[in-house]
Amino acid sequence: MSDVIRAFIVDDEAPARAALKEELTRFPEIEVLAEAENGFAAVKSVLELKPDLLFLDIQMPRLDGFDVIELLGEEAPAVVFVTAFDAYALRAFEARALDYLLKPVRSERLAACLGKVKQVLGRLEPSSRQGLIAERRDREAPLNRILVRVGVDVHLIPVKEISHLEAQDDYVRIHAPPKSYLKSERLGRLEQLLDSRQFCRIHRSFILNLEFLAKIEPWSKESRIAKLKTGVTLPVSREGYGRLKVLLR
Amino acid sequence: MNPLLRSPGNLLLAALVWSPLAAGMAGLGVGVGGLSWGPALLLLVPPMVAGFFLASSTFYVCRSEPLRLRRIGRLVLIHGAGGLFFALLFFILVFLTGTLLDLFFTQSWKQAVFRLTLVLLLAGLFIYLISILFHYLVLAVEEAGRSEREAMEERLAASRAELRALRDTVHPHFLFNSLTALEAFILSDPPRARLACLDLADFLRYTLRLGRQEWVAAADEREHAQAYLNIEKIRLGERLTFAWAVDAGVESFRLPALTLLPLIENAIKHGVAGRLDGGAITISLHCRGSGLCIEVSNPEPPADAATPPGGGHGLRTLTDRLALHYGREIRPRIVRSSGRVIVSLDLPASPEGKK
Numbered sequence: 146m147s148d149v150i151r152a153f154i155v156d157d158e159a160p161a162r163a164a165l166k167e168e169l170t171r172f173p174e175i176e177v178l179a180e181a182e183n184g185f186a187a188v189k190s191v192l193e194l195k196p197d198l199l200f201l202d203i204q205m206p207r208l209d210g211f212d213v214i215e216l217l218g219e220e221a222p223a224v225v226f227v228t229a230f231d232a233y234a235l236r237a238f239e240a241r242a243l244d245y246l247l248k249p250v251r252s253e254r255l256a257a258c259l260g261k262v263k264q265v266l267g268r269l270e271p272s273s274r275q276g277l278i279a280e281r282r283d284r285e286a287p288l289n290r291i292l293v294r295v296g297v298d299v300h301l302i303p304v305k306e307i308s309h310l311e312a313q314d315d316y317v318r319i320h321a322p323p324k325s326y327l328k329s330e331r332l333g334r335l336e337q338l339l340d341s342r343q344f345c346r347i348h349r350s351f352i353l354n355l356e357f358l359a360k361i362e363p364w365s366k367e368s369r370i371a372k373l374k375t376g377v378t379l380p381v382s383r384e385g386y387g388r389l390k391v392l393l394r
Numbered sequence: 395m396n397p398l399l400r401s402p403g404n405l406l407l408a409a410l411v412w413s414p415l416a417a418g419m420a421g422l423g424v425g426v427g428g429l430s431w432g433p434a435l436l437l438l439v440p441p442m443v444a445g446f447f448l449a450s451s452t453f454y455v456c457r458s459e460p461l462r463l464r465r466i467g468r469l470v471l472i473h474g475a476g477g478l479f480f481a482l483l484f485f486i487l488v489f490l491t492g493t494l495l496d497l498f499f500t501q502s503w504k505q506a507v508f509r510l511t512l513v514l515l516l517a518g519l520f521i522y523l524i525s526i527l528f529h530y531l532v533l534a535v536e537e538a539g540r541s542e543r544e545a546m547e548e549r550l551a552a553s554r555a556e557l558r559a560l561r562d563t564v565h566p567h568f569l570f571n572s573l574t575a576l577e578a579f580i581l582s583d584p585p586r587a588r589l590a591c592l593d594l595a596d597f598l599r600y601t602l603r604l605g606r607q608e609w610v611a612a613a614d615e616r617e618h619a620q621a622y623l624n625i626e627k628i629r630l631g632e633r634l635t636f637a638w639a640v641d642a643g644v645e646s647f648r649l650p651a652l653t654l655l656p657l658i659e660n661a662i663k664h665g666v667a668g669r670l671d672g673g674a675i676t677i678s679l680h681c682r683g684s685g686l687c688i689e690v691s692n693p694e695p696p697a698d699a700a701t702p703p704g705g706g707h708g709l710r711t712l713t714d715r716l717a718l719h720y721g722r723e724i725r726p727r728i729v730r731s732s733g734r735v736i737v738s739l740d741l742p743a744s745p746e747g748k749k
Contacts, residue, residue, distance in 0.1 A: 157667075158629045160575035163582060183670050204567065206668050207696050229570035248574040290698050301698040 150262065153196035154180040155187040155213065156227065157205040161248060165200060165227065168255055175259065184208025188216050189297040196222050198262055200246075203228045208292075208299065216294045218329060223266055225258055287340035291319060293326040300326060304343070308357040308375055310335060312350040322375045345392050347371060347385035355392060397532045398450045408450070415524075416442040419517060426513050427506040437495060437503060441487035445518075448483065449525035452476065456529040473526060481518030488514055548718075555714045559652055564601055568625075575628045590628055597621040601652070608719070609744055612679060612686060613645035615654040619677070622655060626662055633672025634662065640679045647686045648744035650719045656712040657690040657726065657737055663708075665692025665735060684743040691736040709737070 152175050156162045162180050169175045178196050181187040184205055191199060191213075199222050203210040210228075214221050224241075229248045243265055244258045291307070293300045302321050311318040312332040319326045336346050347353045357373045361381060364370045369381040371389075381389065398405050416439050423434030459465075459472055488510070492503035507514075572594055579587035600618040616638075627634050654677075661675045673693035680687045713725040716739075726739045 158571060158575065159631050160578035160628060161571065164574055164578035167578065167581065185670070206670050207698065229574060230567040248570055249577040250574075303698055 148174060149176050150174055150198050150259075150266065151176050151178050151194075151196045152198040152200060153178050153187075153191060153194065153222075154200045155182075155184070155205070155210070156180070156200075156202035157182050158202075161202065161227075161229075164248075165250060168250055168252060171252060172256070172259055174263075184210075184213045184216075185299050187213050188294065188299050191217060191222065192220060192297045195220075197266060198222055199224045200227050201225070201242075204230075207301070212292055216292050216299055218294075223262060225262065287343075288335075288338045291328065291335075293319065293328050295326065302326065304339060304354075305356070308354055308373055308377070309379060310344075310352040320377075342392065345385070345389050347379060347381045347389055349382065351379050351385075353379060353389075361386070361389070396450055396453045397529070398453075408446070412442070412446050415521070422513050422517070423506070423510065427510045429506050433495075433499075433501060433503075433506075437491055437506065438488065440491050441484060444487055445484050445521055448480070449521055452480075452522065452525045453529045453532075456526055456533060460533070461530055473522075476526075477519045477522040480522040481515045484518030484521065485511065485514045551714075552718045555711065555718060558711050559656070559715055564598070571629055572625050575625075579628075586628075590625060593621045593624045597625065601655075603651075607651055609648045610651045611645060612647040612649060612654075615649065615651070616640065616645075616679070618652075619654045619658050622658065630662075630666060630672060633669075634666050635672075635674040637674070637676045638678070639676065641681045644679045644681055644686055647681075647741075649686060649741050650715060653712065653716070653739070653741070654688060656708040657688060657739065660706065660708050660737065661690045661692035661735075664695040668695045669693065670696075682740060686741045688739045688741070689736055690738075691734050694730065694733050694735055 152169065154162050154165055154177060156165070159182070162182070166177055166180070169177055175198075178194050179190055181190050185208060187199075187201075188208075201210040201213060201224050203226055208216070210226060214224060223243050225244045225246060226242045227246045227248060227250065231245075231247060244261055246254060246258055287304075289304055291302045291304060293302060302319060306321045308320050308322055310332060311320065313327070315329060315331075316327045317330050317332050317335055319328055332346075332350065332352060336344070336352055339352070343356070344352050344354055353371060353373075357375060359372045359374045361369050361371050364380070367383055369386055371379045371381050373379065398408055419438045419442055420431065420434045423429050423438050424431055427434065427437075429437065455472070455476060459469060461469065489504075489507050492507040495501070495503045572590070576587055576590050576594070579590060597618065600614070600621070623634075623636055627636075658675070658677060665675060666673045675690065675692045678687075678689045680689070709726050716724050720742065724739075724741065726737050729736045729738065
């Protein structure tokens with residue numbers, strides 16, 4: 146790693162970006178590569194420019210700061226949250242942010258933050274961000290959308306458009322007819338986050354959206370199959386059938 | 395519940411008041427009935443005790459027939475009948491006591507009772523009147539206590555809603571983002587920083603006087619909202635555009651302070667700040683009869699927001715505050731049409747007497 150820290154600023158308010166940029170000029174070891182005014186542009190640019198450090202606002206339209214980290218996944222650089230309001234402090238650290246700055250930012254506070262960044266940078270374990278959505282959303286309402294990144298493109302999939310989810314090795318294929326997306330996540334974790342009245346784990350490898358279920362037919366002695374309104378057929382295990390019966394009662 | 399049964403203290407107090415009455419009754423037995431004191435007490439005290447409990451039941455009559463001048467005829471009728479009934483009942487009680495005493499003591503009890511007939515009937519009527527007076531007094535005291543408590547609760551609810559409005563208006567997120575913008579402009583654009591400073595000062599001054607002045611002119615509300623919009627414009631830049639449509643003559647319309655701002659905050663939060671490309675909001679203040687119609691419209695928020703809109707915390711607080719001034723039927727209504735959300739609020743002319 147070179148001595149220069151390449152930083153990237155994300156904030157939806159131009160004056161806030163300008164203020165932080167101005168403050169950062171006092172630190173010659175920091176080079177501000179670029180800035181972004183929303184989450185979509187941030188994901189794209191961070192993947193292209195690969196900065197060392199991300200100054201990330203939390204409240205932004207459509208994609209907030211936490212969403213940006215989730216979408217970047219293992220490709221996220223070191224993150225410092227910058228926010229006007231400290232209601233998110235705890236969540237920020239759960240999302241493994243290095244530090245947390247309050248706007249307007251004081252020079253001394255920024256200096257202390259950059260000291261911390263320099264210490265930690267370079268020995269950040271790349272796998273440290275696994276399970277980020279789980280930690281973030283556990284205590285909140287069920288997911289109402291799933292974020293997927295395909296290359297640099299971000300997709301927001303409303304859960305009501307998802308017919309079923311399918312485990313594929315370390316990934317989950319999310320079927321939202323007529324499209325499908327691959328997300329790096331465990332099926333079990335998504336099962337926990339989705340609304341359990343709407344989504345049912347019908348099989349070790351499948352979660353079904355009940356809205357899309359047409360009928361259930363016997364298959365063999367021990368198993369059944371679920372026919373979907375889209376014409377797709379999915380296997381239903383014995384345990385899965387038990388869960389399904391409870392939900393459909 | 396009958397006041398006698400509410401506490402042992404009440405019962406004791408009533409018994410203390412009743413004892414001289416019972417003694418007086420016995421005295422009448424001696425004076426008019428020609429009885430000596432012993433028999434007079436024996437004949438008249440038991441019916442007085444029974445009468446005491448019977449009289450306490452007039453509480454229920456009093457409660458169901460409140461004292462109202464326009465119901466005077468009905469009251470006279472009911473209590474006249476009640477009094478006669480009670481007097482008769484009292485007489486019968488004494489008569490029965492006399493009959494009972496006849497079985498044990500050889501004295502002309504019944505004759506004494508008949509000699510006392512008129513006195514007993516008048517006494518019964520008197521007892522009835524005393525007891526309804528007492529019960530009406532108790533009811534009036536209770537009513538006063540209740541309305542005082544209700545008024546206090548109402549005042550409490552009002553101040554809670556006002557506090558909530560104050561806290562919501564000077565939202566930390568708004569305040570600190572504004573200060574951040576201000577800080578940014580101090581070096582890069584001092585004239586703009588100065589204007590922002592003045593807007594912020596105006597905005598805070600108006601907001602902080604909330605609670606001291608409940609009713610304000612529409613012109614003040616508009617000025618306040620304008621200061622707010624100026625600050626938001628600095629933060630959101632090109633993403634926010636807004637337009638006013640104000641009828642001539644609405645400036646002097648009186649409305650509760652901080653009615654307009656929550657509507658505009660709501661529009662910016664959902665229809666501008668939540669959208670990548672921002673949006674245009676329109677604010678209109680129209681005369682409608684003697685009332686004022688406020689309409690604030692904004693573009694639909696994105697359907698895929700992390701937390702879907704509809705919480706409307708600010709609008710709920712506004713509804714609560716309006717309820718204190720006008721009643722529940724005056725509240726913002728939300729209409730969606732052709733990609734826009736319109737929140738409208740129809741206010742009647744201010745009840746000037748309540749100012």
